[in-house]
Amino acid sequence: MTLIDLANPTKFLALTARVLPWLTGATAILLLVGFYQAAMAPDDYQQGATVKIMFVHVPNAWLSMFVWGVMSIAALGTLVWRHPLADVAAKAAAPIGAAFTFLALVTGSLWGRPMWGTYWEWDARLTSVLILFLMYLGLMALWRAVEDPSRAARAAAVLTLVGAINLPIIKFSVDWWNTLHQPASVMRMGGPSLDRAFLIPLLVMAIGFSLLFVTLHLAAMRNEILRRRVRSLQMMQASQAA
């Protein structure tokens, strides 16, 4: 099966049916290993056991931006290449991305209270991630507000590409401004500054959560294709009745 074959929703559904059980199994194994390693990781000499929040906070924070990146590529697919599955992919990813962003905000807040002495600070990193969360909600509202999927897709694609400007702002906010949030400690020039005892569980969790996203996204895309099939059959039924 070539990439172009996946433009056909029926072929995409067949592929999804084959790969979803394997992806689900791999995700479950990786997350179980990740949670075990996170539980067994040593306490940090400064942060104590609260460092364990990092193993769920950081993967969710990464995915909050990664999912918007995926949606931005899908938006290009809608506007430039008019790929039939591009807007399906974008629409299916939005609620999952919103959930990851919400978790990044809340776990960050729960980590911040004991370490910074506050749940929230209007610094550049926290505020730009909150804006990302609100943009996810806005996109989901837009999809619901416009009944015709192709019209909604074009409007959502434009909004997604405009919103992508926020991604480098989030990434570099800790370098451009003086923030309470710490600078990057994994994806940075000169390599990760984390000790292996923390880095390995973090990477396992990050891969596990990324696989979770791929699994949920494929399943949500399958649902969206079926929803559109229902819509077209209902329209056929209505035109036959008229």
Added chain:
Amino acid sequence: MSLGPYASFVVTSYTLVAAIVLVLIVWIAVDYRHQKARLRELESSGVTRRSGRQATDI
């Protein structure tokens, strides 16, 4: 494994992540069943796809 004086922050974080991920999984699974049920209803009412395949065919 002792989580020290801030155990509630760690436990709440992990519980919340597990809960939201579970909600996502259940929501997607229920939505799949719902769409399949709607397709079966349409099929039983005699509506067929242009390709001639069954509505619930994947």
